[in-house]
Amino acid sequence: MQLNRFTEILASYGSQSSHWPQAERDAAIAFAQQHPSALGLLKQQESLDRLLADDKLEPLYDLKARILNQVPASIEEAAIKKASITNASFETAALETAMNVSVARDDGLYSRFLSGFLSWLLPARNTPAMLWRPGLLATIPLVVGIMIGSHLNISGLDDFDTWDDDDYLLTLTLDILETNP
């Protein structure tokens, strides 16, 4: 170990030998013990390390519990939850995982179709580009409604298509009036 390298190690990793690179740690410790000049370099870095030790963090209360609550308790529970799942990313992802596993267990065509459809409709990663899928689903009732409406005969409309009948009745009335004044 040379002085240059020892200085570089201290400048990068600080005064605590536990932070020094493992491959060079023993050599650096030996160097510090043998060279009096190393003590001055160590003290320079110690002051900064002491200040950094003051940086304490507040614990993130309840976050771990909240993360756990969003993960289904089991694969079966995830499958049951599917009806109540919205777009919450955790639940969607969990459902997708659960569905993939349940498909492996159940070879039924219906299950495979349902899981494939749900995975397609609610992908684990919801990006704006994926919004067309639920949008497309939402337009289906509208299109069906228009098709039904265009094919049904509504009696009220037929009354307006009988002008010829009205003309005929009017002419007949006038003829009767002329022949029987």
Place this chain on the structure above:
Amino acid sequence: MTTDLHEATDRQLVEQIAHGRRDAYEQLLHRQFPAVSRYVQRMLVQAAETEDIVQEVFLRLWTQANRFDPNLAGVSTWLHRIAHNLCIDHLRQHNRLSGATQTVELDGGVEPDNELENTLRKQTVKQALAALPDRQRSAIILCHFQELSNVEAALILDVSIEALESLLARGRRKLRVLLEDPTCS
């Protein structure tokens, strides 16, 4: 089975998570949550989005466990790398939520002097860390606070060991300047 999970390595737990095992997920969350959450807290200087980022890291543990490659890195390194990338993305998007611009608000003379000094000193360290460029701050957090090895930190930052040491040395030099004279940031 529970005993097995307690004795399982992190890598074995990730393998179980990839098969949808919630109990394995819970065990690994219990092990890795403290370190990952501390890293994110320091990177974002306790921004409001800290909890969202931590949550996203562990969401990816659940959804992307099958992508973990034990030949490339350890589980802790992998999770730190996910956290690092999310933090950097967040900081870029929000043009840096810098704690350096925060001011220390003090209530008028209620606290004893030594407590006040402690509060001020802690705030000063936080402000100094926040004033560092993101990659320098990340390097210092990983090596100093998270106590990861230089190899792990270099993997997380996707740099060489030499580049990591350069980031660390520049970061520590700037920290010393900021903490000795906080006005010259």
